[in-house]
């Protein structure tokens with residue numbers, strides 16, 4: 001599933017389209033379900049392209065259009081994918097999987113490629129429903145997101161995945177961050193000590209920077225061991241495989257407490 005790093009790559013791919021006017025939109029009826037019949041974007045100029053968490057946002061004169069890539073959505077500009085640099089996405093482009101085509105007045109075409117057909121476009125999405133973007137995390141933001149100092153028993157990983165608290169981190173990034181920060185993803189988030197909180201903040205920044213430079217959310221140290229029988233890349237013990245926050249989770253029982 002595309003996480004913050006992949007959606008940021010989509011945004012950067014599309015930055016050169018700022019200023020262009022939208023001529024015509026061809027859309028799969030599921031992708032734009034719930035939107036008015038006549039496309040409100042046609043004729044409008046793209047004034048800006050932003051990202052909050054995993055949500056890609058197009059600023060038009062009269063509207064903001066949100067694109068949720070969900071499980072397998074990826075963005076193409078004139079047939080070029082953002083994944084020349086990033087590899088965590090379907091790289092094989094199949095015309096049958098193109099769910100949305102935005103024809104710009106200058107002839108360029110923005111396309112959404114989505115084998116699972118789960119990506120969605122929303123008009124004027126509620127950006128406030130998303131927590132602060134993970135690239136902007138501070139002590140205060142993380143204390144609030146993890147409900148530090150309360151009696152909550154919710155697992156650290158569940159809190160970090162909760163997009164209404166902190167947006168942009170998905171399953172792979174959260175497992176990698178917890179692994180590198182030596183924190184057990186299943187322990188109650190509210191009980192992190194001050195030192196652990198500082199370690200976690202620093203690790204979120206480091207992991208985003210390093211994996212972004214290396215090629216995406218699937219380039220972490222844990223990645224090759226994410227399978228039954230996978231061993232810790234540091235100490236070699238069998239990784240524990242469990243479900244935390246509803247997602248398959250790998251962790252090292254030796255090193256993550």
Ligand SMILES: [Zn+2]
Pocket residue numbers: 232233234235236237252253254255
């Ligand atoms: Zn280990």
